Amino acid sequence: MxxxxxxxxxxxxxxxxxxxxxxxxxxxxxxxxxxxxxxxxxxxxxxxxxxxxxxxxxxxxxxxxxxxxxxxxxxxxxxxxxxxxxxxxxxxxxxxxxxxxxxxxxxxxxxxVTCFEPGSHALIAGSAEERRRFLDWGVFHVEHAFLDAWRRYQRALKQRNSLLRAGTEPGSPLYAPWETELAGLADWIDGHRRGYLDRLRPQLHASVAALLPELGEPDLRYRRGWSEEADLRGQLEAQRGRDLARGHTSLGAHRADWTLAFEHAPQREHLSRGQEKLAALGCMLAQARLYAEQHGEWxxxxxxxxxxxxxxxxxxxxxxxxxxxxxxxxxxxxxxxxxxxxxxxxxxxxxxxxxxxxx
The missing domain is CATH 3.40.50.300 (P-loop containing nucleotide triphosphate hydrolases)
Known part of the structure; x- marks a missing residue:
């Protein structure tokens, strides 16, 4: 391309x-x-x-x-x-x-288009939103239906948050349809995110290890945004009271995150700014290589x-x-x-x- x-x-x-x-x-x-x-x-x-x-x-x-x-x-x-x-x-x-x-x-x-620029270290040191954007761009170029699913998820999330900000009692039946929608879409989104990261991981290990060999073996860790031990719908229902106090939905696909850790730098805080930049560059190159592998062009x-x-x-x-x-x-x-x-x-x-x- x-x-x-x-x-x-x-x-x-x-x-x-x-x-x-x-x-x-x-x-x-x-x-x-x-x-x-x-x-x-x-x-x-x-x-x-x-x-x-x-x-x-x-x-x-x-x-x-x-x-x-x-x-x-x-x-x-x-x-x-x-x-x-x-x-x-x-x-x-x-x-x-x-x-x-x-x-x-x-x-x-x-x-x-993939880009490495002075703010790219935020992919490593910045908010989870930066890492979700990186992940979801890659997922979208594998499964174009992802964008529609994410938009539908955001609409359901907005509706539940509106109920919370309006002070709707936790026992209200108004929550149920939005929580059902959120849970179903979150499972679909999570499945595609995991599949993409599984394919990205070998590329990521190779590119990051080549740029930062002194840090040892890299390890990509993923958190989906809600407990692995129960379905999201049940967790949202149980969380209504606490979410009501916060005024927003605290569990779901919009809370997902992934991190890059290293054998000799297991915490993000162990990295220098220069190492953060190189790790971010390695992520960009890995994503570009995976795109080329999947589409036959860089x-x-x-x-x-x-x-x-x-x-x-x-x-x-x-x-x-x-x-x-x-x-x-x-x-x-x-x-x-x-x-x-x-x-x-x-x-x-x-x-x-x-x-x-x-x-």
């Missing part, structure tokens, strides 16, 4: 960008704040319908712009060329496939500010893996990273939101 053409309008400082990308390695260099990361952000939007940056959604828009738009010509396996697009006006996202309106799920199913790989995030030895190790994979890779930096200088690449200079091809 690769982007042949990328057009960006109205995204942060990128007023009007139109790029022809190389099928393998593309490098964007320029000063800090020039707009390099925004190029990767545009690509990421096509695959996730959200940014990897934190902050208000309104910050995505160029100053004075009413809307933003990202368009790409996407070459998939079998030499299929697909035209995809994502636009946003006010608070509404609009997806397009081959010029026709489409739902966001259909767009995300077609375009797969996702698009984005590496933001590579030289400042990794030392030169780790840069070289990552680039060597990716260069032999056939993946399309987009890299940013203030200068051309040393490990890339001997490899064929297309180089773009970025300055004040303008991109100029140099090679």
């Amino acid at each position: 690769r982007l042949e053409r990328l057009r960006i309008q109205g995204l942060r400082c990128l007023h009007e960008v139109d790029l022809t990308l190389a099928p393998s390695l593309n490098v964007f260099v320029g000063a800090n704040g020039a707009g390099k990361t925004s190029v990767l952000e545009a690509v990421f939007l096509l695959s996730h319908a959200r940014s990897f940056r934190s902050g208000a959604r309104e910050a995505l828009l160029c100053r004075g712009a009413a809307r933003l738009f990202v368009f790409a010509e996407l070459r998939q396996s079998g030499d299929r060329l697909l035209r995809v697009g994502l636009g946003r006006e006010a608070s509404r996202w609009e997806a397009r496939l081959e010029g026709e309106g489409a739902n966001l799920g259909a767009l995300i199913a077609e375009c797969a 996702p698009i790989i984005c590496l933001d500010d590579l030289a400042s995030e990794l030392d030169e030895a780790h840069q070289a190790a990552v680039i060597a893996q990716l260069a032999g994979s056939g993946a399309q890779v987009l890299v940013t930096g203030t200068d051309l990273p040393a490990p890339l200088r001997s490899l064929p690449h297309r180089l773009f200079h970025v300055e004040q939101g303008r991109l100029t091809p140099l090679l």
Whole structure:
């Protein structure tokens, strides 16, 4: 999978960008704040319908712009060329496939992008929500019905939480239908999450162990969000009184989490910030390799500010893996990273939101 053409309008400082990308390695260099990361952000939007940056959604828009738009010509396996697009006006996202309106799920199913960026250490050290997003993106690209199931789960969860916030007595029959819905969907979601992690685990062990051999054998641990000893429906019923006091549902698939532990660093707190970054990078590479194994083509790989995030030895190790994979890779930096200088690449200079091809 690769982007042949990328057009960006109205995204942060990128007023009007139109790029022809190389099928393998593309490098964007320029000063800090020039707009390099925004190029990767545009690509990421096509695959996730959200940014990897934190902050208000309104910050995505160029100053004075009413809307933003990202368009790409996407070459998939079998030499299929697909035209995809994502636009946003006010608070509404609009997806397009081959010029026709489409739902966001259909767009995300077609375009797969994984990204390593300065905030990626949150996958290891941040909230469980970050790890669920990582997990559920992978599950969705195996089972597209996952998105609909997750949306239905969220609707049922919202209804139960509304009852709790309204102070509805624990014995009320109003809880039962929503708890039944939650329990059935949670079991389905949990089953697919476990299946995905089982397939991811060998890839994860290999990629993380290669980046952090000094930490010993890695171990992926998963918690589904409710006790393994009883069904969720019964637990939700028993938990109503305590959830009423809290004002929210404290058990379920929305509370799931997974952690990465190591033989010589069994607690997350034992890792340095640099080790957290390398562990997160290993997770990203493992997910990309599993995607390639399942789909016969690699996702698009984005590496933001590579030289400042990794030392030169780790840069070289990552680039060597990716260069032999056939993946399309987009890299940013203030200068051309040393490990890339001997490899064929297309180089773009970025300055004040303008991109100029140099090679």
